[in-house]
């Protein structure tokens with residue numbers, strides 16, 4: 001229904017009736033009934049009514065025209081106010097109407113729009129100006145394709161025009177065979193899409209070439225994507241990894257029930273926060289040491305996790321090797337190379353450390369200064385190589401006598417050993433010293449040149465005390481040394497105990 005130009009039919013019917021009545025009157029008059037006065041009156045009345053009706057119809061027509069003009073102006077203004085361009089072509093594809101936006105999009109084409117040009121003329125003009133970049137170099141073919149598709153497109157056309165402006169073009173055919181076209185400018189949208197595509201490509205390239213493994217997980221912790229580093233790290237292809245739960249991947253260092261429990265407990269949400277170190281297994285079964293950092297990505301429509309996996313396996317191996325080398329170095333730096341017991345440096349450290357500990361705890365600390373008797377004669381008699389061997393044997397015997405792994409036996413210098421006994425008073429130290437004497441005696445290491453007896457013997461000076469805070473540890477050494485001197489003086493192969501002052 002046309003809301004703007006409503007035409008009423010009853011005035012036309014009334015007009016026709018009145019005209020008929022007048023015709024009847026006219027026929028009656030001409031037929032000799034002129035004398036009939038009432039007939040004249042009827043004729044005049046119907047004439048007057050006809051005139052009134054005609055006047056009413058003319059004014060109604062004029063009002064209808066005003067209404068129609070108003071409606072058309074409203075329509076034109078509304079179409080002009082649209083943010084999209086509107087163009088209407090008749091059935092011969094001639095432009096018959098367009099709005100202001102079309103001129104804004106193609107200001108250089110105004111002259112052609114006003115001339116009621118055909119669509120083909122307009123497109124040719126655009127092509128001649130190079131206004132359609134996608135057609136450059138193949139204008140005739142492009143024109144043909146465009147004509148073929150004209151008004152038949154199922155989805156809108158996306159077209160780049162002058163000044164890198166992008167348009168989305170909707171075309172539809174009207175029932176009378178014309179075409180209505182609507183062009184919406186989508187330059188901002190396309191530029192945004194281009195920027196997005198560029199940054200997506202950049203991100204993809206970064207992920208693909210990253211040295212770290214990168215995994216994306218769904219909200220339940222299942223792998224969505226894995227980069228090549230991840231494939232290399234775990235020995236599985238990206239498609240094999242897809243759908244695998246993160247717990248299965250990282251809890252693989254365990255086996256059996258433990259692994260299943262760990263997998264179930266490994267909720268990505270619980271892994272958020274500081275990067276953490278985890279163990280896993282390569283497809284080959286090789287143990288992996290990994291660092292895992294997880295970030296959450298949550299928008300209105302997306303909820304996923306991005307995991308950065310760093311392979312620490314080689315670094316851990318190197319650290320382990322370095323640790324072992326350092327331990328060896330530390331052991332070597334405190335071990336006597338000949339006998340394998342502690343060296344003088346270790347003895348100094350131990351004495352200092354235990355002296356202070358004993359002072360703090362007010363517990364006694366004992367020291368045995370052990371010297372092989374007439375060792376010069378031993379060397380002279382059996383040679384230095386045998387002398388070295390004798391030193392090794394005595395060191396081993398001493399270690400076996402002190403207990404606690406014998407770690408407190410140190411070579412003090414030459415053929416002299418020092419034995420530090422923690423938490424041991426003079427009586428306890430005496431027992432240990434006697435054990436040492438007996439042990440060497442029982443070993444019966446031949447010593448032809450000894451004036452004491454025909455086997456190796458020891459002289460031991462024993463000292464013990466509860467140290468006072470701030471007191472120097474040298475005091476203990478001096479006392480033990482003095483006791484050793486006394487043992488030598490008294491004929492060797494014996495021990496002398498001396499309570500430290």
Ligand SMILES: Nc1nc2c(ncn2[C@@H]2O[C@H](COP(=O)(O)OP(=O)(O)OP(=O)(O)O)[C@@H](O)[C@H]2O)c(=O)[nH]1
Pocket residue numbers: 338371372373374375376377379383384385386387388391413414415488492
């Ligand atoms: N084979 C060997 N001999 C050593 C080593 N260190 C020191 N000596 C020897 O030990 C001997 C110590 O001799 P002295 O200090 O005279 O003492 P001693 O002969 O044992 O006499 P007393 O201690 O008085 O019983 C020296 O001949 C040193 O050369 C060593 O590492 N290997």
